[in-house]
């Protein structure tokens with residue numbers, strides 16, 4: 105996945121950006137290749153919420169920001185990829201599961217710690233009882 109992202113990133117230099125429509129913070133850009141294979145896509149992007157999408161739909165299919173979106177991020181001088189374009193499945197937290205309490209609420213570490221102590225005490229007690 106990293107290699108695919110690298111490929112997209114390496115092509116950013118090929119594109120030219122033109123603003124084609126502005127409605128408040130919603131902007132529509134035309135991203136057009138200046139070299140190599142001819143490509144032209146419309147990217148919609150809200151500069152405040154940082155939500156948007158590209159006509160090539162790579163992000164929709166693969167969950168990976170395409171070179172056109174990356175071009176826009178660069179054009180807007182964003183120093184990082186907006187979190188809306190980073191799918192949880194590609195993050196280091198992807199395999200983290202949330203432990204729910206018996207009432208169905210997420211349990212935080214503090215509660216987990218307290219539960220761990222309680223379970224440990226119960227185990228010790230049951231072991232002691234087994235030897236009586």
Ligand SMILES: [Zn+2]
Pocket residue numbers: 145158159160161162170171172173
């Ligand atoms: Zn695209």
